[in-house]
Amino acid sequence: MNKQHGIRLATLLCCALSVGAMAAGQGGNMQGGQGMGSGQQGQMQQGQQGQQQGGRYGDFDRMNRLMEQMHRTNDPQSHYELMRQHWREMERSMEQLGREPSMDLPRDRLRDRDRTMEQLRDQMRLHQEEFDRMEYHRGMMR
Numbered sequence: 001m002n003k004q005h006g007i008r009l010a011t012l013l014c015c016a017l018s019v020g021a022m023a024a025g026q027g028g029n030m031q032g033g034q035g036m037g038s039g040q041q042g043q044m045q046q047g048q049q050g051q052q053q054g055g056r057y058g059d060f061d062r063m064n065r066l067m068e069q070m071h072r073t074n075d076p077q078s079h080y081e082l083m084r085q086h087w088r089e090m091e092r093s094m095e096q097l098g099r100e101p102s103m104d105l106p107r108d109r110l111r112d113r114d115r116t117m118e119q120l121r122d123q124m125r126l127h128q129e130e131f132d133r134m135e136y137h138r139g140m141m142r
């Protein structure tokens with residue numbers, strides 16, 4: 001794994017973990033990151049699954065699974081398709097976060113939501129850069 005890939009993986013993992021904590025309403029009560037050196041992705045605690053069936057938790061769970069699949073595949077086309085699916089999940093999550101009524105949120109929850117949305121935007125920008133590189137290399141291969 002090169003340095004750029006490691007940084008990107010760490011950024012993706014942090015984004016997924018912070019968004020997952022927010023979606024589960026735990027403010028950071030989760031595990032993850034311990035297995036990064038062995039190539040494992042951090043996961044939200046399975047016990048939180050019963051707290052929110054589907055909804056935002058389901059979206060973040062799907063994003064985590066897509067990230068795992070993306071980093072396991074060696075096929076460039078599969079990697080590209082998984083990135084596209086992950087992109088759509090991030091868009092959906094941002095839409096859901098944007099629909100929350102701001103007036104009803106406590107200040108710290110509002111700050112968490114804003115920070116999470118900013119992290120999602122940053123992650124989407126990184127994905128777009130990766131898509132652009134992939135498209136460039138595809139053009140060079142033809």
